Amino acid sequence: MNKKTKDLIENIVLAAIFLVLIQTFIEDFAVIRGWSWNTRQLLILTGFFFDIFFTAEFLIRFYAAMAEGQVRDYLVLRRGWIDLLASVPLLLLSSGPSALAVIIGGGAIGGAAGILNVLKVVKAVRIARILRLLRVLKIFKQIKNADSEMAQRHISKIATLGVSVFVFILLISSIFSQMLNMPSAEKKNERVIIDIIMAYSGGETGGAEMQSDLLIVKEDGLTVFTRFDNAYYSDNFGFEDYQYAEYLNYQFFFDTREIEKIQSKDNIVYFIIILVLVLAYTLFYSPHFAITVSDPIHVMRRGLVEKSYNFEVKIDPDYKNDDVFLLAKDYNNIYLPMKDRSLAEEEEIDADSLELKMDDIRKLF
Amino acid sequence: MYQMEINESDKIKASSFIQRLTANPALKSYSLLQREEQIMQFLTVNARQLFPTLSSPAFFAGRSWDEIWQVLIAVLYETTNEDLLPEIRNIISKIDLTFFTFLKNDSVKQESVNKMLNEMILRGLKVDQTRRVLSGALTAIKYDIVKKFIREVYRRNKYIHFELIKVERLKLGEKEAENMLSVTMLLRPLIYLFAPQGTVMKNTANGHVFLSQFTKNVAHSMIQKAPFVPEQVFLSAMNSNASFAEDRSIEATARMSNIFTAMCRNYKPEIKKDRGADTAQKSWINVARKNYRFYGYDIKMLDELYNIAADNSW
Structure with a gap:
């Protein structure tokens, strides 16, 4: 390729x-x-x-x-x-x-x-x-x-x-919450189901309406309570938006959209945290690393390789005791002056030190 | 000096070859004289590889390398001069020479002095080493390096200012001092008109360091030949080729001229500074501070210039 x-x-x-x-x-x-x-x-x-x-x-x-x-x-x-x-x-x-x-x-x-x-x-x-x-x-x-x-x-x-540590902590905590049977919507709904069935047994039908999360109650497959009409369910409810439960000959559908919203809100927060984390590394740590490590090394390497390159390393006073800058100090104060004197005394010109190379003019011939 | 007779056919071939070398993008960031020096060094270093082709029938058949070299260099100088001479004329015309009046206590005709200075420098351009050393002077003036440093020297009123005003006793303002330094730097390379022939060209920052006795003798000789230039200017120009370590009485303008021409010898204004590198002039001056004995610079002057460069991020 x-x-x-x-x-x-x-x-x-x-x-x-x-x-x-x-x-x-x-x-x-x-x-x-x-x-x-x-x-x-x-x-x-x-x-x-x-x-x-x-x-x-x-x-x-x-x-x-x-x-x-x-x-x-x-x-x-x-x-x-x-x-x-x-x-x-x-x-x-x-x-x-x-x-x-x-x-x-x-x-x-x-x-x-x-x-x-x-x-x-x-x-x-x-x-x-x-x-x-x-x-x-x-x-x-x-x-x-x-x-x-x-x-x-x-x-x-x-x-x-x-980022990985953050994501894996989230992942593990999610798995643990499932494993440890932590308080959940399902548990809350179990209590609601018992209340509703007791109310229906006692001949009261208004109990279902009082439970705002309860969407539908069916008895032997026949709808005995519904909060919205079918068109509304069709337009607004996906498979993640409700919870289904059966007890005796009753079937119950619960609205879980609020729980979904909380989870989605959490997801967005996690997403933003990660983005900010990555941006912080890119915008703050990356320049810091460049200034204190890679840039001084780059300048010293060019000074060592290129004869005519005589720029000193800029030493940040805040980091002057860093190993890199201690080395840069020696490069500035010992190596560059020595290179300058050596070039001044050099009798023969080195082809590598010239900008013009033989390759540049081969096509002239 | 190359004064060999070149036939028209050779000149055309050499000119075509040199034109293509000068047009090479690798030399784009160089000044005219820096570019010329690069090409000369290139020809020297690659002589062995270039000779078989350049001595072929397509170029200079049957000629020795020395003959080919002379043709190429003569044409190279001519090519450089086409742009260099107007540049020098332009630089000299912009220098206000009224400070000659202060120094000589006599009126000076700017136009005629300009013309004579031009002629002196043109004569110098026939010598290889003069061309090499003049490069730094032209760059320093063209890119206002002298101007910006002198402005700071006068503003700070420290060692250099004291040396100029009290020790050298120049009763000159900032602008006049800048003009005097510019003329000093332009005349400085003329020492090679008097220097022994056969001097090996070195790719050093400031050419050769001469004995101060020799530089003084040259200055006095020039004063005789060009009385329109004040004595102080010639002394300063020629003594700038001597070492301050050898002669502590060298004029402040001479010491500064030495530093500025060396600093701008390889200066490339368009060069991009690497992130993590210090500025060009601060870097150069700091290296010069460490090698001040070797080059014969005035360390106190370098210290002050270093502080100026550091404070201004130059």
Whole structure:
């Protein structure tokens, strides 16, 4: 593959990363703002296609690395593990099941038969979604935020560490909350179900109306209570927006949109935290690293290699005791004057020190 | 000096070759004389590789390298002079020579003095070493390096100012001092008109350091030949080629002239400073401070210039 094609593909990947970050934000924003289910379905499908794209990207890169015998190099040094975690698990556990639910019609309440199976994976979907945050790091892989390769690697490493730790803590805490059976909407709804059934047994039908989260109550498949009409359910409720429960011959549908909103709000906050973290590394730590490490080294290296290069290293008084600047001080005060004297005494001119090279004039002949 | 007769055919071939060398983008950031020096060094270093091609029938068939070299250098000088002479005329015409009146206590005709200064410098341009050393002077004046430093020297009123006004006893204002320094720097390379022939050209910052006895003798000889120039100007110009370590009585203007021409010898105004590097003039002056004995600079003068450069981010 030539460089031009390679650059084009890398630019497409970069554009896709930017777009998917926007899509991730909009998907959560749509939940908070209560956008219609049709619009949210579209966003779910868009996310699914992005995950297919990134999974394909990972598999191609992985295959290429395997063909060159550089799997370890790709996964560890070139941080292919970010490509892996931000693609395959998301496709299998998050966007894939969600898209499947949309495609098989799991949106409408009481719609398809497969709905209950879909609902079972909703929790896994929610947990896996956290991995989407890792995509921010993919930008770091693509964009050169510093001139020096060393600076680029250090900034990427520290950003990867910070973001990964944050994401994995979120992931582990989500898994633990599920495992430890923490207080949840389901538990609260169990209490509601008992109250409703007791009320119906006593001949009271107004109890269901009092429970604002309760959407529908069915007895032996017949609707005995509904809060909204079918058109409203169809327009506003997706498979993630309600919870289903059965008790004796009663079926209950609960509104979980408020819980979804809280989760989406949390997702956006996490997303912003990560973006700010990465921006902070890029805007504050990256220049600091350049000023105190890579730039002085670059200047000294040019001074050592190029005869006519006589710029001193600028020593920041705040960091004058850093090893790099102690070395730079010696470079300024010992090496450069010595080089200058040596050049002044040199009898023969060195071809390397001239701007004009033989290669420049070969075509003249 | 190259005064060899060149036939028209050789001149056309040499001119075409030199024109293409001078047009090379690698030399774009160089001044005319810096570019010339680069080409001369290039020809010297690559003589062995260039000779087979340049001695072929397409160029200078059957000529020795010395003959080819002479043709190329003569044409190179001619090519450089096409742009250099108007530049020098322009620089001299902008220097206000009324300070000659203060120094000589006599009225001076600016136009005729300009013309005579021009002629002196043109004569100097026939000598290789003069061309090399003149490069720094022209750059320093053209890019207002002298002007900006002198302005700060007068504003600060410290060591250099004291040396100029009290020790050298120049009753000159800031502008006159700048003009005197400019003329001193332009005349400085003329010492090579008197220096022994066969001096090896070195790619040093300031050419050669001469014994002050020799520089004084040259100055007195020039005073006889060009009485329209004040004695102080010639003394300062020629003594700027001597070492302050050897002769502590060298004029302040001579010491400054020595520093400025050396500083601007390889100065490239368009060069982009690397991030993490200090400024060009501050870097140069600091290196010069460490090597002041080697070059014969006045360390106190360098210290003050260093502070000026540092404070102004030059």
